[in-house]
Amino acid sequence: MGRLLAIDFGRKRVGIAVTDPLQIIANGLTTVASGEVYQFLTEYLTKETVDKFIVGLPKTMQNEESESMKYIKPFVSGLRKRFPTIPVEMYDERFTSVIAHRTMLEGGLKKKDRQNKALVDEVSATIILQSYMDSKNNIKFQ
16 A cells, blocks of 8 residues: 655645545645656656545635635646656645644644744644545545
8 A cells, every 4th residue: 555645735845644544644745846746756656556646626715716726727737747757646725724723722832833834834744644544534424
C-alpha cells in the first residue's frame, strides 16, 4: 500500500502532507515554491510509493469555485500529465487556513512561528489530507 499525498497549491508556495504507508496518519511533509513542485514530486516518487494525490479544492461560501481555481486547474492538468498512473482527487479546502492557524495557536506555537506562511501551508495540507481520510472512513463505517 502506498501513501496518500495532499497538496495545498498556492501561487507562491505549495504545502504538502502525506500519510504513513498504511494510510492511517496524516503528517505535514514540507512546503515548496510553486515553480518547484513538479520537481519535488518527481524526486519524492523515486523514494516513496504514492497511491493518490489529493489536491485542495478552493470553494466560496456559496459552494462555487473560487478565483484561485484559474491557477489550480492548470496545476492539476500538469499533475495528471506528468504522473498519469497516480489518480488525482480534489477535496474541499474551505477553512483550512483558519483551522491551521487555530491548530497552531492551540498547539502553543509562538506568534512568530504562526506567522510563517510556509508552515501554515504545510499544516493546511495536513488538514486537507486528514479531512479527506476522515470522510472516506465515515463512508466505510456507515
